[in-house]
Amino acid sequence: MIQLRLPHHSLFKLLVASSMMLLMAVVMLLFSDRAFAHGWVDSPSSRAYLCFLKQNKNCEDAGYNRNNLEALKGFPQAGPADGKIASANGKYPELDQQSATRWSKVPMTAGMKTFTWTLTAAHVTSSWKYYMTKQNWDQNAPLSRASFDLTPFCSVNYGGKKPPSTYSDTCNVPSRTGYQVILAVWEVADTANAFYNVIDVNFGGDSSDTQPPTAPTGLSASNVAATSVSLAWNASSDNVGVSGYKIYNGSTLIAAVSGSTLNYNVAGLTSNTSYTFTVRAEDAAGNVSSASNAVTVTTPSVPVDNEAPTAPTGLHVMGTPTSSSVHLMWSASTDNVGVTGYRVYRGTTLVTTVSGTTLEYTVTGLTPDTSYTFTVRAVDAAGNVSADSNAVNAKTASGPAVAAWAPNTAYTVGTLVTYNGKTYECRQAHTSLVGWEPSNAASLWLLK
Known part of the structure; x- marks a missing residue:
């Protein structure tokens, strides 16, 4: 009988441990796309949120996707790799750029501080944890586990409950001096994922900012339609600077805009419904003003509309198709009320729907050296759909075999x-x- 003998007991332990780690990785990867929850640290402003507010530069994509910084949970044992902590494992790599001067910093002081998350899709939650860099961390090296005190200074067990759309933790922030980074982690309960936000802060003594901006004034509403309304207001002032404005319907936060923006178009409203809007100003330290004057509007009823738009005309191919894409353009349709969108079809398959003011679209993901037929239909707010446009045929260029x-x-x-x-x-x-x-x-x- 042949016996299999391992040369060292430690080798056997290593093989078992490696197998278990591989199995865990496979299981976590299979479920890594199930977290449909999204959110970001709104106050004090996270690095990505300041990208959205244009306080941080050259990171617009990360700012736009600030609610999508999601990676495997389990930090520090698991989670984003060292050097990719700020970007949630490389989703938006510009966030991983690190130097003492790269990012705008939020004034911070030790003691009780409220951390507020804005959740665009709340989800049952395991915990909220907050970590901070060590006093003498390397400010010019990519963020790694070695940068942080790996014991969270604040940890909240949420017990699998579903949080509200605006959620806050009040934490005792430890004493530091100078530039530090806080890592906020929102762990989802029923998936393998968590959301990671870094907050660049400055413990600067007299440079701390505790004074909120003045309340916005002159809030007004115009262009009140069945499903939308335009809001405008006068600028607030602040001892340091206004970083953004928050728009509320009643007590519900519905949008946030940059500190240089003094208007907002609220869409997705319900017809024949009353709404009350207010606006609050915020600075980079997270100080929030009192509410502006309130404006109440009632959206009108949607008119009965049974008339479909006219069919789009002049559908044609712009330029030369590539091996995987075709650029289409067409002329506008007309409607008795208004065209709200165009539907682009590849054969009988709906490719996409674009807005009623968009008259071109690049179809991607096509196969090289292949013929396709495209049509476009117009649609209005009542759901009436036009007849097909003229059909246009296009053949993609030859390309490498896929x-x-x-x-x-x-x-x-x-x-x-x-x-x-x-x-x-x-x-x-x-x-x-x-x-x-x-x-x-x-x-x-x-x-x-």
Whole structure:
């Protein structure tokens, strides 16, 4: 009988541990796309939120997607890799740029401080945790676990409850001096994911800012329609500077804009409904003003509309198709009330819907050296749909052969595959398994 003998007991332990880690990684990756919750630290303003407010520069994409900084939970044992903590494992790599002067800093003092999250899609929650850099961390090196005190200075067990759309924790911030970074972690209860926000702060003694801006004045409403209204107000003033304005319907936060923006178009309202709006100003330290004057409006009823828009005309291909895309353009439709959108079709398949003021669209994810037929239809607010535009035929250019996705195949970053008639690019090296099809694994594949 042949006996299998391991040379060292430690090797056996290493093999078992490696197998368990691999199994855990597979399970977590399978469920990593299930967290539909989204949110960001609104006050004191996170790095990504200050990108949105244009206080931080050259990071507009991260600011626009500030509610999507999501990675595997379990920090510090798991979670984003060192060097990718600020970007939630590389989603928006510009956030990982790190130097003593790269980012705007929020004034901070030790003691009790309220941290407020804005949640655009609340989700059952395990915990909220807050970490801070060590006093003498390297401000010019990428953020890593070595940068932080890995014991959270504030930890709130939320017990699997669903938080409100605006959620706050009041925490005792430890004493520091100079530039520090706070890492706020929102752990979702029923998925493998968490949301990671970094906050750049400055413990500067006399430079701390505790004075809120003045309340906005002159809030007014105009262009009141069945589903929208335009708001405008006068600027607030602040001893340091206004970083943004928050718009409320009653007590519900509905939007936030930059400190240089003095108007907002509220969309998605219900017809024949009363709304009361107010606006509050905020500075970079998280100080919030009292409310502006209130404005109450009642949206009108939607008129009965049974008339469809006219069919779009003049649909044509702009330029030369690439191996994977075709640029379409058409002439506007007319409607007795108003065109609200255009639907672009590839054959009988709806590709996308664009706004009623958009008269062009680039169809992507196509197969090289392939003929396609496109049409466009107009739609109005009542859901009336026009007849088809003229049909236009286009053939994509020849390109490198793209293989169909297959299970049990090793893929490297940048590899292109096709699946169900669409082209995807590999975002993370892996060996595919059944269930990891490109349409099911957005963390692994990017639709082209």
